[in-house]
Amino acid sequence: MRRTPAIAVATLTVAALALSACGRDNAAGGGSTQKAKDISSGKATGTLTVWAMGAEGDKLPDLVKEFEAANPGVKVNVTAIPWDSAHDKFTTAITAGTTPDAAMVGSTWMGEFAGLDALDPVPPSIDTSAFFEGAQKTNEVNGTDFGIPWYVETRLIYYRTDLAKKAGITTPPTDWDGLKAMAKAMQTKAGAKYGMGFQAGGQGSWQSIMPFAWSNDANLTKDGGKAYNFDDPKILEAVKYYQSYFTEGISDKAAPNTPTTEPDFKSGRVPMFISGPWMMSAVEKVGVKKDQYDVMQIPAKTKSSSFVGGSNFAVFKKSKNRDSAWKLVKWLADPKVQAKWYGMSTDLPSVKSAWDDPSISGDDKLAKFGKQLETAQAPPTFPTWEQVVTGFDTEMEKVTKQGADPAAALKSAQQQAESIGTGQ
């Protein structure tokens, strides 16, 4: 009698531990290539529920009003979702079967959602060759397209033109050695504390490191795109190069996790960094003048390349109004609509021909982003990518902050990746 409570507690503890035990998320593979049904040619009808995150969710209702005007029978309800935990909201909705008809989907989520069999393959009447290739690839899971790139971004190197002049540099470098020499000159001649504001490892640092790996012609997958390839010698070269900025004191080992990029850029303390197009308005907001800075492509080892991000648009399998949902997505990919959306949101168009619009082609800095987008690449669409790259980011923190051996770090990242698997 006395022992009953102890046994009960023990049983409950075991049960609780079993319940909380976690392994890899068991995303069943997307399987073989899926064949998509085409959509009808008439106008869109009925009601559509659409989810979109953050500022896009805030502004999308204004854009879809025009879609509703062109298709009088349709009503589009846009729900704006915060970026925080948006991923949780999607996966919960997928499990419970309460997904919307169509939604903006983070470009690194495609593999996972397609693996959960939640996404509808793109119908053949949508021309996927109109998009930037790197961005288009983020939609392709196991040979099937599950969405379209809606807007894109890529990473370039920002630098202060006035300080570069002081450092004796008038034409931006195009190779790795040139970039490092420039960053050094910023320190020795232009009074910068650090020449380059590289992220010292930690979450998301792969987005700064991989552009160099890709510029060295590295491939993040091997065996015909079936396995991770972190210990590739070409990636190793890029990581060694990245690490040298920290060992030579050009980048700050102790850079905070929430970097003070904008004010440091303005004060000239760190006059160079690598980031995406949103930083243009961010640095201008803190008082950097438009003619005080410029952007340059990632310098090449073999060919210049960068990371392509952004968001995709996808239709969910559970949609009761699939036909009209795809019509909306097709409309969003129209070059004219894309240019208009740039005007409303400053999101860069994913459709190449939309860049001919004077509002975009007239801007020198934007044009450089456009040029980089042609060669920019995306990480593999394995469902486990987000999980695997977290391990890589942690290894990179050891490399930058503690001077760990890059080869050993990549080997460890590769081992972790292999033990997790691709999830396909």
Added chain:
Amino acid sequence: MTRTRSQWWLYIVLTLALLAVIAPFVWMVLGSFKTQGELLQNPPTWWPQAATLDNYTRLFSRLNFSQYFVNSTVVAVAVTAGNLIFCSMVGYALAMLDFPGRRALFLLVMGTLLIPGVVTFVPLFVLVTNVGLSNSLPGLILPFLVSPFGVFLMRQYISGLPRDLLDAGRVDGASELRIFGRIFLPLCGPALATLGILTFLGSWNNFLWPLVVAQEESKYTLPVALALYSKGQNSTQYGLLLAGATVVVIPVLAIFLAFQRRFIEGIATTGIK
């Protein structure tokens, strides 16, 4: 002499502790009047250099603020009321009433405390959806009307009250409900105040559940709305976030102050020991 000196030290320690607790709060309020540029400045400023009401203007003009405020209030008040009523009832039964399986029932309740919330999250959502409560305020309220922690808290507190009160009530012919409602509940002031504060805070600040259950912006609560407008994919509008946090925290402060007085009263009136 020694006594005043020790008190002197005590005041220094207390003042420092108070400063440590209050400083982030003051920084939040002051920060809500700063521009994005000033907030990101290094070294940071304490007093706003160019104070602006811009963050508040944007907060109130862009957010459907009154709607979110009503949603948050309805949910938090209903959840708190539910917890106060049901947790004290269950806690009372487990502490005072004799019935077969009482001990097992208590252990079962305790056992649910061991199961992490993330484990039950998705099944709970599926359940709420199947019952047809997703995208509704009841869907935000019903699953949280009673909590194992609240039951535990009330049971422990009521266990410490004299059983004689129960016997006296029965001898005098009071009904069981009357004994609970008129004799024991008034004695539970401090426990109820604690439970009320904790539950209200938890519900008011809850983020993930309202985010997942609400399918339309009209059902969003304040934390969800705040996250929606202040955090972008690649950037955070800190000024807007701080202004929002300031506004969101005010009702919590008010509740806290109101309950604090009850809390002291509660201690004063439980004189039977």
